[in-house]
Amino acid sequence: MSDDLLARTRAVLPSWLAIYYDEPIEIERGDGRHVWDADGNRYLDFFGGILTTMTAHALPEVTKAVADQAGRIIHSSTLYLNRPMVELAEQIATVSEIPSAKVFLTPSGTEANDAALLLASTVRRSNQILALRNSYHGRSFSTIAITGNRSWSPTSLSPFQVYYVHGGQQYRSPFAGLPDGEYIAACVADLKEVLDQTGGDVAAFIAEPIQGVGGFTSGPDGLLGAFAEVLRERGILWISDEVQTGWGRTGEHFWGWQAHGATPDLVTFAKGVGNGLSMGGVIAPAAIMDSLPANHISTFGGSPLTSAGALANLHHLLEHDLQANAALRGPALFDGLRAIGSPIVGDVRGKGLMLGVELVRPGTGSPGEPAPELAGAVLEACKRRGLLVGKGGLHGNVLRIAPPLSLTADEAAEGLAALVAAIEEVTP
Structure with a gap:
């Protein structure tokens, strides 16, 4: 068969x-x-x-929530009020630790990162993006463009001007063997040098706290916080890609960024929150989330079915x-x-x-x-x-x-x- x-x-x-x-x-x-x-x-x-x-596979709470919702209505789009979507967004905003958080739900992590890039480039009026070497952020045209791993980047064409910096991994880094403090200092120096060459007109820095497709690599705790100090001096936004690290998977924190001593401007998520349902999204302060000057919708993002299942899954995660x-x-x-x-x-x-x-x-x-x-x-x-x-x-x-x-x-x-x-x- x-x-x-x-x-x-x-x-x-x-x-x-x-x-x-x-x-x-x-x-x-x-x-x-x-x-x-x-x-x-x-x-x-x-x-x-x-x-x-x-x-868990076949988690009873998720199975029941999906079945119950499917018996009422499966789809409506964001053009209509959607109680499961709002309830899920409220719960995510609560656990996000992002000030005055708003949430935009998408069908995948790729679309979540797309939306974050759209928000950041709109706010900053720039198409320049900083990313980590060895990174992966999705399979769309824009997210492939900022992916720093040639195995998953089939084209050099790009809607962005992208600069890659050190810090995503230590084992094969040119700074391998340095104590954590010296490693962070070397990566920060590299970041500053790259920014000096760009002229500072960068929209955002995007990073996975632990690189997923890259082989579960990361820099030391505190590295992204040290980067954040430099970025904020220049008004550059920090996007934390939590598609794989979010929801407590690292054990020590609920979000991967919490190991770094600073709070990102935008957080993207997907994968685990839906427990197999197609669910992703962006979390950002209202000032950033509300910045788009044109209409925007999502046909499938935050559908009643996926939102009901994801909410039941998130409740189970927190309660247990x-x-x-x-x-x-x-x-x-x-x-x-x-x-x-x-x-x-x-x-x-x-x-x-x-x-x-x-x-x-x-x-x-x-x-x-x-x-x-x-x-x-x-x-x-x-x-x-x-x-x-x-x-x-x-x-x-x-x-x-x-x-x-x-x-x-x-x-x-x-x-x-x-x-x-x-x-x-x-x-x-």
Whole structure:
């Protein structure tokens, strides 16, 4: 069945759609932290549909909210009053910690970042954008234009003039090995030099607190706050892309930006809040959000159906303090991965339930040559052991580990054992 479906997929969908595994699987159903394929095989899910199944598969509260709403009305658009959308926006504004927050809901993180770029460039009357090297912000024309990772940027054409600065990752940085304070100082100096060359007419700086597609990389805590001091001296807006880091996934904070000692001007979000429903959005102070001088709507953003499901999901997350669970479960996984001591593990990094394992070719020094072939082999070995993990990084050599935030202690131990065995299996 999967062979037939793969052939049909390749026949009608674009060739550039990436699909995992030598023998791809069709995920047919899920429950909690597990999914089953069409052949009845059961997997522990340590990737959550790219960090999107945030709480649990088939979460009863979300299922019921969606079913109840579908029985009333599925769609209306933002041209009409929409109670679920308003209730969700109110809840998001409350937890955002953005002063006088307003929320614009979109169907995806790509559209959320599009909207943030529109707001920032309108306010600043500039199309110049600062971004981090190794970054990823979406698949639209504008978000590809500010993506600093060649693996996900198929065109050099752009509606923006983009400048890339250091700071998105330490392991392969030219500043690698510096103590955190010196690393931050070096990155701030680089930022200032870039700004001096632009003439200062920059609309915004956009950054993921932990780079997702880039391989769960980041600079030290406090880096983005140090950047913010420089940016605000020049009136430049800071957009925090929380599509993957938001909602408590890092364990220590609800938002990734909170580790940096300053508050961004705009926050974008998506993925986890919908728990699989198409939901994203932008949070900004009213002065920024209300700045567009023309009409604007969203046909699908904040639909009654997705808003009802996302609100139920967010309530479950808060009521069960899943951020605390991420803080509890993450260190056991992190420490277990660090303890492997394998010559193919170059780096283990991340926070909470957002962990990256960078694989390298043995004997190639430090930081080591990227080993995408080993990452692919580990992915397959995990699958054989009933574990789903992700893959990323500029070179495709980083394992991405991001289970639902309701992960139990037994499931964490089970997943860690499978992952360790898979790494040991492929180690030369």
